[in-house]
Amino acid sequence: xxxxxxxxxxxxxxxxxxxxxxxxxxxxxxxxxxxxxxxxxxxxxxxxxxxxxxxxxxxxxxxxxxxxxxxxxxxxxxxxxxxxxxxxxxxxxxxxxxxxxxxxxxxxxxxxxxxxxxxxxxxxxxxxxxxxxxxxxxxxxxxxxxxxxxxxxxxxxxxxxxxxxxxxxxxxxxxxxxxxxxxxxxxxxxxxxxxxxxxxxxxxxxxxxxxxxxxxxxxxxxxxxxxxxxxxxxxxxxxxxxxxxxxxxxxxxxxxxxxxxxxxxxxxxxxxxxxxxxxxxxxxxxxxxxxxxxxxxxxxxxxxxxxxxxxxxxxxxxxxxxxxxxxxxxxxxxxxxxxxxxxxxxxxxxxxxxxxxxxxxxxxxxxxxxxxxxxxxxxxxxxxxxxxxxxxxxxxxxxxxxxxxxxxxxxxxxxxxxxxxxxxxxxxxxxxxxxxxxxxxxxxxxxxxxxxxxxxxxxxxxxxxxxxxxxxxxxxxxxxxxxxxxxxxxxxxxxxxxx
Numbered sequence: 001x002x003x004x005x006x007x008x009x010x011x012x013x014x015x016x017x018x019x020x021x022x023x024x025x026x027x028x029x030x031x032x033x034x035x036x037x038x039x040x041x042x043x044x045x046x047x048x049x050x051x052x053x054x055x056x057x058x059x060x061x062x063x064x065x066x067x068x069x070x071x072x073x074x075x076x077x078x079x080x081x082x083x084x085x086x087x088x089x090x091x092x093x094x095x096x097x098x099x100x101x102x103x104x105x106x107x108x109x110x111x112x113x114x115x116x117x118x119x120x121x122x123x124x125x126x127x128x129x130x131x132x133x134x135x136x137x138x139x140x141x142x143x144x145x146x147x148x149x150x151x152x153x154x155x156x157x158x159x160x161x162x163x164x165x166x167x168x169x170x171x172x173x174x175x176x177x178x179x180x181x182x183x184x185x186x187x188x189x190x191x192x193x194x195x196x197x198x199x200x201x202x203x204x205x206x207x208x209x210x211x212x213x214x215x216x217x218x219x220x221x222x223x224x225x226x227x228x229x230x231x232x233x234x235x236x237x238x239x240x241x242x243x244x245x246x247x248x249x250x251x252x253x254x255x256x257x258x259x260x261x262x263x264x265x266x267x268x269x270x271x272x273x274x275x276x277x278x279x280x281x282x283x284x285x286x287x288x289x290x291x292x293x294x295x296x297x298x299x300x301x302x303x304x305x306x307x308x309x310x311x312x313x314x315x316x317x318x319x320x321x322x323x324x325x326x327x328x329x330x331x332x333x334x335x336x337x338x339x340x341x342x343x344x345x346x347x348x349x350x351x352x353x354x355x356x357x358x359x360x361x362x363x364x365x366x367x368x369x370x371x372x373x374x375x376x377x378x379x380x381x382x383x384x385x386x387x388x389x390x391x392x393x394x395x396x397x398x399x400x401x402x403x404x405x406x407x408x409x410x411x412x413x414x415x416x417x418x419x420x421x422x423x424x425x426x427x428x429x430x431x432x433x434x435x436x437x438x439x440x441x442x443x444x445x446x447x448x449x450x451x452x453x454x455x456x457x458x459x460x461x462x463x464x465x466x467x468x469x470x471x472x473x474x475x476x477x478x479x480x481x482x483x484x485x486x487x488x489x490x491x492x493x494x495x496x497x498x499x
Contacts, residue, residue, distance in 0.1 A: 029416030036220025208243025296323025311335030
């Protein structure tokens with residue numbers, strides 16, 4: 001396989017990609033694959049562009065052509081900067097292709113190396129295979145030690161590479177069978193898109209923590225982390241890949257569905273509804289936008305407040321703010337304007353520029369805010385640093401009062417299933433009560449949606465405690481559906497009965 005590496009057009013600036021003070025939970029990664037179409041890599045590049053919100057540090061595409069074999073291009077930075085050049089796309093011929101956008105949840109966090117950029121490729125006796133993984137393997141450290149002791153040589157620091165090495169050591173004959181064998185050893189969360197010379201493969205872990213959907217494009221097929229990426233290539237959404245399902249799509253367009261894992265109760269990540277997925281995607285048959293609006297309505301019912309304006313913290317707080325406004329009858333206003341061109345800084349990001357922080361991305365609409373009692377609706381509070389700065393900006397603009405309403409419960413526990421979360425002691429809700437957080441942020445009031453209210457908003461009418469949880473909500477509840485074995489070995493303490 002040839003791996004085309006092109007020099008970047010200008011240096012990549014990680015500080016510009018991350019929020020000013022890293023005060024958001026980070027999307028995991030995005031995966032996309034296409035087969036049965038001419039120049040499949042071009043469709044993959046478009047799909048990855050639609051999934052850019054799931055990972056902005058790096059991206060990669062692998063394709064296969066019967067004459068030229070496997071080819072790969074892996075680059076640091078945005079899809080638009082790396083996979084729109086004809087020179088690059090000409091190196092990726094063929095009707096079968098997969099791709100990946102990355103935000104580092106394992107490996108060199110915040111300092112992605114090209115060796116960690118997916119898809120990963122392996123050459124087996126029966127032919128080559130490439131894989132792209134969204135999620136996190138919670139027993140990766142133990143697997144890595146075992147594989148190294150048995151002679152495996154790792155090329156990256158990513159947990160995802162374990163899958164390739166497990167496949168190499170499998171005694172199964174076919175690549176799909178080797179993948180099944182490998183993934184049975186893996187714990188945690190994984191949605192995988194993979195390819196052989198002739199097959200496109202998609203698989204979700206038994207709990208279905210991370211999303212994966214199937215689409216139809218002409219006579220070909222597409223696999224994607226979200227439905228919004230199917231829209232951009234004109235593909236028809238067919239269905240979600242079910243938890244614990246593997247689909248194998250052949251070059252003649254036939255689909256085989258397999259069930260390689262023991263059946264388990266689905267625990268889809270509830271934060272996909274709150275923040276990670278794009279609002280124009282469909283999850284579980286429901287519009288993400290409509291779900292977020294419903295969250296805002298539920299929040300208004302649970303925590304009403306007398307005020308003059310409802311303002312979103314853009315952009316992720318917007319649908320919930322609209323729902324809050326509709327339910328409360330308080331006017332909605334764009335009191336904070338986002339600079340849509342903050343992808344890269346055009347000047348050197350000196351310490352002074354970094355300290356300007358949120359003001360580089362957000363600006364207060366002073367004419368609307370002055371002399372108003374303002375409700376700010378945001379998706380979450382992680383460390384609280386951004387919330388404090390936004391509050392200061394609102395007060396500087398002349399607001400009389402500032403009330404925060406948060407469209408998720410307090411984030412008190414780290415995620416180990418593919419979300420980059422700060423250590424628990426750095427999470428505001430892990431060390432403070434709601435009132436203590438209000439005092440820390442120095443706002444007139446602070447209220448979070450309850451966990452039961454969030455469940456009602458996403459369609460579980462009886463709330464969370466009506467039976468077995470239908471979602472993974474570990475970041476709120478501390479109840480992990482898969483034991484984070486590696487982190488426990490490093491000293492992480494699970495929730496106690498007292499908590």
